[in-house]
Amino acid sequence: MSAEVQCPAGCGLMNYKTKRNLKIRVFDPLGYAMMICGIPFIAAPDNLPFEFFTSNLIVNGGIGVGLLLLGARRASLVTTDLRCNTCNGVILESKSIDQKLKGDLLGLSENKAEYIRTALSSSTEESEYACPDCGEKMRHIRVPIEDGEHRSNPIAPDIVEDIQNLTTVSRTVEIDGCKGCDMLWFKKAKWEKLLSKDSTIILKTWI
Numbered sequence: 031m032s033a034e035v036q037c038p039a040g041c042g043l044m045n046y047k048t049k050r051n052l053k054i055r056v057f058d059p060l061g062y063a064m065m066i067c068g069i070p071f072i073a074a075p076d077n078l079p080f081e082f083f084t085s086n087l088i089v090n091g092g093i094g095v096g097l098l099l100l101g102a103r104r105a106s107l108v109t110t111d112l113r114c115n116t117c118n119g120v121i122l123e124s125k126s127i128d129q130k131l132k133g134d135l136l137g138l139s140e141n142k143a144e145y146i147r148t149a150l151s152s153s154t155e156e157s158e159y160a161c162p163d164c165g166e167k168m169r170h171i172r173v174p175i176e177d178g179e180h181r182s183n184p185i186a187p188d189i190v191e192d193i194q195n196l197t198t199v200s201r202t203v204e205i206d207g208c209k210g211c212d213m214l215w216f217k218k219a220k221w222e223k224l225l226s227k228d229s230t231i232i233l234k235t236w237i
């Protein structure tokens with residue numbers, strides 16, 4: 031893609047913005063090591079498995095939380111995506127699509143990038159927007175997702191009284207995209223954020 035990209039909605043030039051995505055995990059050995067090291071400090075601050083210079087529980091707990099948060103920050107994804115300051119739309123290019131739209135580790139849900147690319151190539155619904163790169167009309171797709179943040183807490187399901195919290199929230203995210211240029215256009219930035227989260231999945235359909 032060229033360096034200058036016009037907003038598909040006709041607002042003018044879009045800007046590249048680098049953002050840390052705290053809800054998307056990436057493989058970062060040091061980050062995970064920090065998180066693991068933080069656990070004994072939080073779980074048993076008075077009974078650490080090694081000699082430590084202080085036995086102050088609050089200090090130890092604080093170190094644990096600090097390690098956990100720093101580790102989680104390190105092991106989160108940083109991407110640079112195109113954003114429109116006027117209409118708040120977002121464009122994801124090839125690299126970001128692969129980095130942000132993954133499946134779960136066990137492969138129980140769809141790989142989001144793969145699902146969307148397949149849906150785009152089979153979609154016959156023309157988007158109201160033209161691709162800012164090649165000028166062709168984009169395709170429009172609707173992606174069914176499950177938002178896992180509303181799922182029940184697996185550790186303590188019995189104390190959840192509100193029955194609605196026990197079910198996943200199913201939603202649809204609307205995306206326009208250009209298959210040839212491998213880019214996706216989200217009219218609303220919140221749809222991109224929702225779809226990218228690790229806890230958001232696309233259920234596999236077993237035929």
Ligand SMILES: [Zn+2]
Pocket residue numbers: 037038039040041042114115116117118119
């Ligand atoms: Zn715009």
Ligand SMILES: [Zn+2]
Pocket residue numbers: 161162163164165166208209210211212
């Ligand atoms: Zn295109």
